[in-house]
Amino acid sequence: MTDTIRTPVTIEEVAAVAGVSRSTVSRVVNGSTAVSPAALESVRRAIDELNYVPNRAARSLASRATMAIALVVPEDTTRFFGDPFFAAIVSGIHARVSRSDYVLNLIIASDDPHDKATAYLRSGAVDGAIIVSHHTSDSFIDRIAAAMPVVYGGRPVRERERDYYVDVDNRAGSRLATEHLLARGRRKIATIAGPLTMPGGIDRLEGFRAALDAAGLEPAGVEDGDFTSDGAVAATMRLIESGTPFDGLFIASDLMARGALVALARAGIRVPEDVSIVGYDDSPVATSVVPALTTVRQPSLQQGEQMADILLQLLAGGTPPRVTLLETTLVERESV
Amino acid sequence: MTDTIRTPVTIEEVAAVAGVSRSTVSRVVNGSTAVSPAALESVRRAIDELNYVPNRAARSLASRATMAIALVVPEDTTRFFGDPFFAAIVSGIHARVSRSDYVLNLIIASDDPHDKATAYLRSGAVDGAIIVSHHTSDSFIDRIAAAMPVVYGGRPVRERERDYYVDVDNRAGSRLATEHLLARGRRKIATIAGPLTMPGGIDRLEGFRAALDAAGLEPAGVEDGDFTSDGAVAATMRLIESGTPFDGLFIASDLMARGALVALARAGIRVPEDVSIVGYDDSPVATSVVPALTTVRQPSLQQGEQMADILLQLLAGGTPPRVTLLETTLVERESV
DNA sequence: GTGAAAGCGCTAACAT
DNA sequence: ATGTTAGCGCTTTCAC
Numbered sequence: 029m030t031d032t033i034r035t036p037v038t039i040e041e042v043a044a045v046a047g048v049s050r051s052t053v054s055r056v057v058n059g060s061t062a063v064s065p066a067a068l069e070s071v072r073r074a075i076d077e078l079n080y081v082p083n084r085a086a087r088s089l090a091s092r093a094t095m096a097i098a099l100v101v102p103e104d105t106t107r108f109f110g111d112p113f114f115a116a117i118v119s120g121i122h123a124r125v126s127r128s129d130y131v132l133n134l135i136i137a138s139d140d141p142h143d144k145a146t147a148y149l150r151s152g153a154v155d156g157a158i159i160v161s162h163h164t165s166d167s168f169i170d171r172i173a174a175a176m177p178v179v180y181g182g183r184p185v186r187e188r189e190r191d192y193y194v195d196v197d198n199r200a201g202s203r204l205a206t207e208h209l210l211a212r213g214r215r216k217i218a219t220i221a222g223p224l225t226m227p228g229g230i231d232r233l234e235g236f237r238a239a240l241d242a243a244g245l246e247p248a249g250v251e252d253g254d255f256t257s258d259g260a261v262a263a264t265m266r267l268i269e270s271g272t273p274f275d276g277l278f279i280a281s282d283l284m285a286r287g288a289l290v291a292l293a294r295a296g297i298r299v300p301e302d303v304s305i306v307g308y309d310d311s312p313v314a315t316s317v318v319p320a321l322t323t324v325r326q327p328s329l330q331q332g333e334q335m336a337d338i339l340l341q342l343l344a345g346g347t348p349p350r351v352t353l354l355e356t357t358l359v360e361r362e363s364v
Numbered sequence: 365m366t367d368t369i370r371t372p373v374t375i376e377e378v379a380a381v382a383g384v385s386r387s388t389v390s391r392v393v394n395g396s397t398a399v400s401p402a403a404l405e406s407v408r409r410a411i412d413e414l415n416y417v418p419n420r421a422a423r424s425l426a427s428r429a430t431m432a433i434a435l436v437v438p439e440d441t442t443r444f445f446g447d448p449f450f451a452a453i454v455s456g457i458h459a460r461v462s463r464s465d466y467v468l469n470l471i472i473a474s475d476d477p478h479d480k481a482t483a484y485l486r487s488g489a490v491d492g493a494i495i496v497s498h499h500t501s502d503s504f505i506d507r508i509a510a511a512m513p514v515v516y517g518g519r520p521v522r523e524r525e526r527d528y529y530v531d532v533d534n535r536a537g538s539r540l541a542t543e544h545l546l547a548r549g550r551r552k553i554a555t556i557a558g559p560l561t562m563p564g565g566i567d568r569l570e571g572f573r574a575a576l577d578a579a580g581l582e583p584a585g586v587e588d589g590d591f592t593s594d595g596a597v598a599a600t601m602r603l604i605e606s607g608t609p610f611d612g613l614f615i616a617s618d619l620m621a622r623g624a625l626v627a628l629a630r631a632g633i634r635v636p637e638d639v640s641i642v643g644y645d646d647s648p649v650a651t652s653v654v655p656a657l658t659t660v661r662q663p664s665l666q667q668g669e670q671m672a673d674i675l676l677q678l679l680a681g682g683t684p685p686r687v688t689l690l691e692t693t694l695v696e697r698e699s700v
Numbered sequence: 701g702t703g704a705a706a707g708c709g710c711t712a713a714c715a716t
Numbered sequence: 717a718t719g720t721t722a723g724c725g726c727t728t729t730c731a732c
Contacts, residue, residue: 033510033511033512033513034510034511036488036511036709038708038709038710039709039710040709048718048719049718049719049720050709050710050711050719050720051711051712051718051719051720052717052718052719054710054711054712055717055718057710058711062717062718063717063718064717064718067717067718081483081486081487082487082709082710083425083487083488083708083709083710084421084484084487084488084489084710085420085421085422085424085425085430085488085708085709085710086421086425086708086709086710086711086724087487087709087710087711088421088710088724089419089421089422089425089708089709089710089711089723089724089725089726090709090710090711090712090723090724091710091711091712091724092711092724094421096484096489105451105454105455105458106448106451106452106455106648108451109445109448109450109451109454109455110446110448110451110648112442112445112446114445115441115442115444115445115446116442118441118445118472119441119442119445122441122472126480129480130480131471131480131481131484132471132472132481133469133470133471134469134470134471134472135467135468135469135470136454136458136468136470144462144465144466144467145467145468147417148420148432148467150417151417151418151419151420151423152372152419152420152421153420153432174369174370175369175370175372176369177369257648257652258648258652261652286652287652290652290653290654293654294654312442312446312593312594316593316594316597316622316623316626317626318626318629318630372725374724374725374726375725375726376725376726384702384703385702385703385704386703386704386725386726386727387702387703387704387727387728388701388702388703390726390727390728391701391702393726394727398701398702399701399702400701400702403701403702418725418726419724419725419726420726421724421725421726422708422724422725422726422727423725423726423727424708424726425707425708425709425710425724425725425726425727426707426708426725426726426727426728427708427726427727427728428708428727701732702731702732703730703731703732704729704730704731704732705728705729705730705731706727706728706729706730707726707727707728707729708725708726708727708728709724710723710724711722711723711724712721712722712723712724713720713721713722713723714719714720714721714722715718715719715720715721716717716718716719716720
């Protein structure tokens with residue numbers, strides 16, 4: 029029962045209690061084999077007894093490594109933390125990092141030039157970073173990438189020869205979705221897209237356009253839903269109010285599809301009778317709405333794991349693949 | 365245009381370029397007033413030119429402070445990151461910390477005795493911690509609290525005289541919700557509770573029971589919805605299948621209310637005609653479902669800001685209030 | 701106002 | 717197998 033905050037125990041004290049030198053304690057802590065069983069045992073006991081935890085600052089100053097990885101997320105926390113898609117990404121990253129010797133450190137960065145988070149990362153607080161959900165305007169990213177190995181979740185905004193990233197084949201996925209709508213006889217197809225400042229938003233819109241193009245059709249409407257549920261409610265209203273009729277709707281995320289469903293219901297438009305909709309993600313949202321969403325499944329958990337894995341390889345001095353593209357599949361439910 | 369990762373610039377190089385000693389550079393970096401305008405200027409220029417960022421490890425080793433705060437979240441990332449309630453909490457914390465000299469550092473901790481996150485925190489990586497959404501079984505918390513100042517989001521599981529926390533008056537809030545159902549003539553009232561391993565879950569159930577008790581009624585059912593949408597779908601089904609009729613439902617979070625709405629719709633039960641429901645949180649979810657939820661509003665953003673503020677006060681050597689209880693209000697919409 | 705010097709707690713040669 | 721020594725990059729007295 030500890031009632032106050034104690035001053036931390038140092039390696040020196042452990043050495044004294046164990047009756048060995050600092051070096052031997054350090055060897056034990058770092059798992060060196062060159063330690064006699066007797067010394068090992070007494071050091072272990074001393075560590076337990078004193079409740080010793082090595083000081084990170086000192087350790088990383090001397091070893092030039094922090095054994096920490098940052099997951100850098102954008103400032104619009106509400107969008108990020110409210111989307112089950114990111115929950116899966118974070119889960120995947122955390123799962124993979126847990127299996128390594130590194131700790132994960134989630135940092136909220138902003139594009140403010142005086143942003144403390146960016147300075148924090150550049151100050152040697154972590155050995156590498158994973159950057160997700162970034163916008164074209166995010167310049168802090170370059171400053172981070174100049175200081176340490178970086179892996180991107182999704183194609184980077186301006187792709188360069190040296191960028192490592194793990195993405196889902198967004199064009200193929202949205203094409204799949206749109207073709208499904210076409211195959212079911214829908215001809216007046218609109219879309220609620222993600223923001224065009226984000227690669228994922230751009231790529232999904234392209235796939236949508238390509239599929240319509242191949243069928244000799246024009247979009248019945250294109251609205252930006254901002255990857256949020258509320259944004260999609262507004263986008264759907266704009267679509268309805270525009271007066272252009274539509275009988276099919278491709279929506280670039282399940283979360284936005286939920287918003288669209290709400291707006292459609294309010295307007296008395298039935299799904300799938302009046303309009304068929306296909307979402308994207310196959311996140312938990314897809315099955316928690318009525319009607320359950322036909323959607324494009326992307327392996328988000330796996331995407332997170334891969335990103336972490338690639339960064340880990342980079343930190344270990346390996347040569348992982350620069351680009352990893354994950355496949356999507358169509359999941360048919362009740363909304364088409 | 366930097367193509368490779370450079371070796372970091374040290375204070376020594378800055379001093380050389382500026383033509384002063386390390387001490388003077390350090391004074392400038394730390395905002396000491398005792399520096400001549402000329403020296404200040406040349407140091408600033410050197411820092412800019414070299415793109416200098418002080419090494420954190422060295423700095424915190426020497427100063428015994430990290431200027432970093434941890435936000436410790438539980439391991440079930442899917443639940444945490446999928447709930448808009450937490451998005452608001454994180455937003456509030458981040459907003460307050462942004463206005464200070466500290467950086468925020470989100471850490472996922474688990475109860476595994478070998479958990480690296482706990483060791484990370486105990487190794488002096490941060491100066492203080494905010495702990496949210498913890499369970500009765502989370503023992504890692506004590507180990508963290510023994511090493512640094514801690515502020516809890518919500519009443520701690522086992523409250524002690526020295527614990528600082530910011531909570532919403534959960535009992536009053538759930539009582540408010542239940543009384544509203546009663547006032548509208550509902551008499552067979554059931555509840556979908558949060559897990560009883562979490563203070564928030566316990567307190568809201570107590571308020572619910574207290575309100576019914578005061579009216580001389582018994583609950584028409586109590587099911588654990590686990591604070592997730594899916595958990596609430598299952599809980600609602602159990603309620604329906606139990607055969608005990610109910611005409612009112614208090615649900616301990618809006619996210620769970622959404623799940624309940626789905627289950628109710630599938631069973632052909634109309635809201636609010638057949639059963640009235642009241643949620644809890646007034647998160648964005650409340651207005652993105654049909655019918656829009658009557659719910660208990662809690663100031664989540666403000667709760668986050670307060671937690672950060674109190675920790676900041678603690679770190680500054682102040683004496684903030686040990687317990688802060690935020691008020692709730694009922695927001696009437698269409699589900700009652 | 702400025703510099704010299706000591707030291708924060710640890711790792712990593714280098715001896716032995 | 718173990719101890720000694722020299723830093724890692726910074727802050728912080730202490731002189732001047």
